[in-house]
Amino acid sequence: MTIIKSAQIIDGTGKPPFRADVLLKDDKISAIGSFPNKKADTVINGLGYYLVPGFIDVNTDSDHYLSLFTNPSQKDFLLQGVTTIIGGHCGSSLAPLLYGTLESIRKWTDINQINVDWHTIAELFKTLGQVKLGVNFGTLAGHSTIRRALIGEDLRDLTESELKIFQRILNQALEEGALGFSTGLGYAHSRLVPYNEIKALLPIVAKRGGVYTTHLRDETNGLLSSINETIKIARETGVKTLISHLRPLVGYEKEFENGLKLLEKSATDLNLHFDTYPFDTSIVPIYTLLPLWAQNGGLEIMAANLSDPSIKNRIIPELPNLKENDLVVAQAIGNDYLVGKTLGEFAANRNLDLKSGLLELMTVANLKALIFYKNVNLELVIKSLTSEKALLASNAASLEESDKYIKHERGYNTFPRYLEINKTIPLETAIKKITLIPAEKFNLRGRGVIKEGNFADLALISDNKIQQVLVSGQIAVSEGKSRNIAAGRILRGRG
Numbered sequence: 319m320t321i322i323k324s325a326q327i328i329d330g331t332g333k334p335p336f337r338a339d340v341l342l343k344d345d346k347i348s349a350i351g352s353f354p355n356k357k358a359d360t361v362i363n364g365l366g367y368y369l370v371p372g373f374i375d376v377n378t379d380s381d382h383y384l385s386l387f388t389n390p391s392q393k394d395f396l397l398q399g400v401t402t403i404i405g406g407h408c409g410s411s412l413a414p415l416l417y418g419t420l421e422s423i424r425k426w427t428d429i430n431q432i433n434v435d436w437h438t439i440a441e442l443f444k445t446l447g448q449v450k451l452g453v454n455f456g457t458l459a460g461h462s463t464i465r466r467a468l469i470g471e472d473l474r475d476l477t478e479s480e481l482k483i484f485q486r487i488l489n490q491a492l493e494e495g496a497l498g499f500s501t502g503l504g505y506a507h508s509r510l511v512p513y514n515e516i517k518a519l520l521p522i523v524a525k526r527g528g529v530y531t532t533h534l535r536d537e538t539n540g541l542l543s544s545i546n547e548t549i550k551i552a553r554e555t556g557v558k559t560l561i562s563h564l565r566p567l568v569g570y571e572k573e574f575e576n577g578l579k580l581l582e583k584s585a586t587d588l589n590l591h592f593d594t595y596p597f598d599t600s601i602v603p604i605y606t607l608l609p610l611w612a613q614n615g616g617l618e619i620m621a622a623n624l625s626d627p628s629i630k631n632r633i634i635p636e637l638p639n640l641k642e643n644d645l646v647v648a649q650a651i652g653n654d655y656l657v658g659k660t661l662g663e664f665a666a667n668r669n670l671d672l673k674s675g676l677l678e679l680m681t682v683a684n685l686k687a688l689i690f691y692k693n694v695n696l697e698l699v700i701k702s703l704t705s706e707k708a709l710l711a712s713n714a715a716s717l718e719e720s721d722k723y724i725k726h727e728r729g730y731n732t733f734p735r736y737l738e739i740n741k742t743i744p745l746e747t748a749i750k751k752i753t754l755i756p757a758e759k760f761n762l763r764g765r766g767v768i769k770e771g772n773f774a775d776l777a778l779i780s781d782n783k784i785q786q787v788l789v790s791g792q793i794a795v796s797e798g799k800s801r802n803i804a805a806g807r808i809l810r811g812r813g
């Protein structure tokens with residue numbers, strides 16, 4: 319038995335804070351009230367702190383970077399008060415795998431770091447069960463992961479029988495506990511995927527109460543039509559929908575503002591949200607800076623094209639106009655010496671202007687680099703977080719310290735920063751957005767609210783600093799330091 323005494327409780331429902339003691343038995347909250355004489359094995363003094371439900375990060379990349387395996391403590395999330403993370407976004411998930419290859423996450427990491435001993439979602443969960451995660455983890459099934467296993471690197475429509483097989487695979491994935499389905503329509507392999515293919519798949523997700531998350535087809539000029547496409551499909555299939563990492567890209571602020579208005583006006587009757595983060599940099603594969611026509615046929619082919627002088631000359635003028643510090647190399651597998659270099663430094667070293675320098679950087683890295691790309695309008699993204707349609711997500715991984723990459727602040731400071739910058743909405747409303755609302759959206763039963771019978775996923779916070787974190791009743795962070803107790807669980811959908 320554990321007792322947390324005299325904390326100000328913000329229970330996740332949006333109700334104003336109230337003072338109470340909270341009793342925990344095993345992994346659950348057993349009582350909330352006043353228990354001055356109660357004896358407990360562990361007494362946590364909550365005086366001067368808010369006690370909140372553990373935060374839920376609805377869009378993380380710890381699966382894409384394989385850090386669930388290489389850094390299972392997921393410490394950077396725990397230290398932010400995050401007790402649950404959801405992966406499998408942007409069309410790419412760790413399962414189901416038809417042939418046991420992780421090809422669809424290769425744009426984020428070196429896929430040879432681990433041995434893949436699973437195919438299905440059920441088998442993945444079995445493997446993850448042995449990994450001993452520090453946080454709870456649930457996943458979507460990725461559209462591109464399944465599609466590329468079905469038809470390889472071909473860019474074509476599915477045949478009717480392929481679509482039937484797809485539906486069967488998706489159905490099984492949901493049955494085995496996937497929380498939903500994701501697309502990465504903005505990526506080279508999916509940009510041409512027809513609306514009707516997605517529409518034929520989503521009713522399976524809707525029927526099981528799963529969530530559809532989508533990395534939009536176009537986040538720039540075509541943002542509005544991409545949002546329209548998403549609203550249309552949510553309406554036609556009735557699926558709960560989450561637009562991934564929707565943020566105002568520099569130069570496309572008008573499109574973003576119009577898109578936000580559209581969501582707030584046309585989607586009032588729909589369970590439709592977007593997730594976003596309060597930072598001005600994206601983390602993107604470097605190839606996504608190529609003009610669209612040059613993003614074709616897989617990394618090897620794209621990289622080979624860069625050495626063709628006539629293609630090169632066509633590409634250079636179409637590259638984005640960057641300033642010296644707008645781009646920093648975050649990771650470059652096989653070319654670690656590039657890590658931390660800005661575009662300005664790289665170009666100056668080679669006596670190139672910035673556009674030629676960018677193309678040279680792409681060539682040298684064989685397109686296998688991740689970059690921090692300063693392309694988000696910070697003021698506008700912070701404002702958008704107050705929208706009822708907005709959810710908070712790091713869209714990042716919890717990574718170990720390494721000289722092979724640099725960590726983005728999003729991976730370790732998204733939630734404290736969100737609380738810190740929030741000046742406009744009451745704290746209990748801000749907390750609801752990162753607890754109850756995502757828990758309901760993803761059907762995370764028994765989580766997201768402090769109430770009797772719920773899991774004891776909790777955080778004690780003060781001045782937006784995370785003091786103590788409990789995962790299923792076990793103290794995972796104490797006095798701001800992680801304790802490596804691996805109490806995370808696999809969260810399965812209704813199935």
Ligand SMILES: [Zn+2]
Binds near residue numbers: 407408502533562
């Ligand atoms: Zn994405």
